[in-house]
Amino acid sequence: MTSRLRKAFFFSLLEAKLDTSGNKRTTIHDLAAAAGVSISTASKALNNTGRMGDETRKRVKRIATEMGFRPNAMARGLLSKRSFTIGLLTNDTYGRFTLPVMAGVSDALLDHGVSVFLCAIEDDPALGQTHVEAMLDKQVDGIIASGKRVDKRLPVDLSNLQVPVVYAFTEGTPDSVTFRSDDAQGARLAVEWLRKLGRRHIVHVTGPEAFFSVRERAAAYREVAGEIEPVMYGIWAESWGHEAVQRIWTRPGGKPDAIFCGNDQIARGVVDALRERGVKVPQDISVVGFDNWEIVAGQTRPPLTTVDMCLKELGRQAGLTVLAMAEGRPVEPGVRKLPCRLVVRQSCGAENLEE
Amino acid sequence: MTSRLRKAFFFSLLEAKLDTSGNKRTTIHDLAAAAGVSISTASKALNNTGRMGDETRKRVKRIATEMGFRPNAMARGLLSKRSFTIGLLTNDTYGRFTLPVMAGVSDALLDHGVSVFLCAIEDDPALGQTHVEAMLDKQVDGIIASGKRVDKRLPVDLSNLQVPVVYAFTEGTPDSVTFRSDDAQGARLAVEWLRKLGRRHIVHVTGPEAFFSVRERAAAYREVAGEIEPVMYGIWAESWGHEAVQRIWTRPGGKPDAIFCGNDQIARGVVDALRERGVKVPQDISVVGFDNWEIVAGQTRPPLTTVDMCLKELGRQAGLTVLAMAEGRPVEPGVRKLPCRLVVRQSCGAENLEE
């Protein structure tokens, strides 16, 4: 085989394998021809509209299945003004919050034939703008804006768009629909659980006071725990958990029998620090986290009892809501707080209390 | 205000705020009318095609900008057979691998006006099938299949599709294009680094031998470290790191001066276990991880030196490749291994060596 021949052979192989531009899709014309009807009849048969002989409809449908005919969504969309597509905007790079939300959105909308564009815009306004325009060009039926905290806006203006917008886990405009978790209720769940276990001296170690969620959780903690001790604000890191334990154990006065942490990372730091001090979790002290971030909560020794914000459910509702709006159904604006749930693992002890 | 009135008022408020079905988009007809040209001229002006007076083109463009005209991608797509849309399929629920890949894909394609449908299919064949069909209906220009390990297929058949498919971090068909990281090179990077630091007794604690990546990394480790000691296979968890250290320190013989771990979770377990034994990292022993999973590598004390698979770059290349295929450019099939890089933090010591 000469070099040229070999090359030609190789190229034809590539063409055959990878050039998929050849076999064009079957259109409704092909279907109509195969079924021996007009394209209008074919269309009506498939959509269960119009009037026609029952067997005609059956036959068209059968042949459609046989041919593997699937209507071109772009053509349909041109008429119906529906793309069956929505956009999910997020500035949550890690995906810690966005992935569960996305899973819920996708899950809720798949049944309705809606697909989701995921657009990660970081905190870049230009990037956000570009993505929004790309989505609008593609005629998305709606947009879900999601983020990583409820008191910050995405770096892009979504008001006055021609499509409905729903906010999920990010701050929305006053007259919009916004979904967020009920931080106060979540915190109450945690502290009530600790009290039910007999804990009486509960400390709260949490993130920066600047976060709205932090203040909400702290307020609920104070209310349920009835503590006069100050909430310990810090950062969202394991290191803060270590430092907090250090502070608590080096200051004078009694030691707590429970620590309610603002997130799982802090809780992990707390648990590790306690172990290093020889304080036993959960025998000597109970620890509760927040977020139910599997990778953290599950790998902590012992695994963390923690508050789950049910973000998938939040995504599901957000998805159904944009859909409703896209279909013109009336939707009441406002903030909707979704309940959290407590996930019991081993960091509090006495799991059997759960029943 | 009577109840009925109040209701009516409230409803109109909702309508005004949330019913966006009113103001319809400006089409090329509106633009043409406003510019006083035919729609053909308007179209050609915008696309820099056809011939026309320079000022006509300028004027049309200016007016288009003023009106905020943006062509309907569905209409364009109907003609061009390009939707400027691709699908990213994944079974990686956590998003550990998919998110960086997604970021790269999105980043590479945004400039080309391509948006990405993200479809999380878990390991559910039916779900996968549904998503693929939804994507095909929407006329995606191509599909990227991505996963969490290179020796497993997604639970859905992507061969014989009418659109190009590229595999990223998941097993592809023999004649497809597949992107993966170069595990052997990554492992070499890690072990060579340890040797450069003067470490001579290097142990390898890794995941299940069933993983192809595990075997590749282990082979490279053996080759570079020249160890006769057996590789320690286990599971991808911190607990295995703890157990491995326990085993090493309780068996007879000399202790290692370095541990190369199969991923960051194991490395974290190893580092924690060493600290609990009073063995100092990095003074007494160096530890290297694999993955550069920020949440794990960054929070470990000390932070982990680890191998980064450059998944974003992998995504970028995968994106550009589907695009090329969608445009009919010839692409050579085969597996493409992308190089890893070493991220130096504090778990090995002597960082200044890096220069």
Next chain:
DNA sequence: CTGAAAGCGCTTACAG
């Protein structure tokens, strides 16, 4: 009961 025609919003030969 079925089909021809118009049209969704664009682009692209083809006339003039």
Next chain:
DNA sequence: CTGAAAGCGCTTACAG
């Protein structure tokens, strides 16, 4: 230099 017409793949009044 500019515009009328055809057409992408569908759906939906409207005739017959």
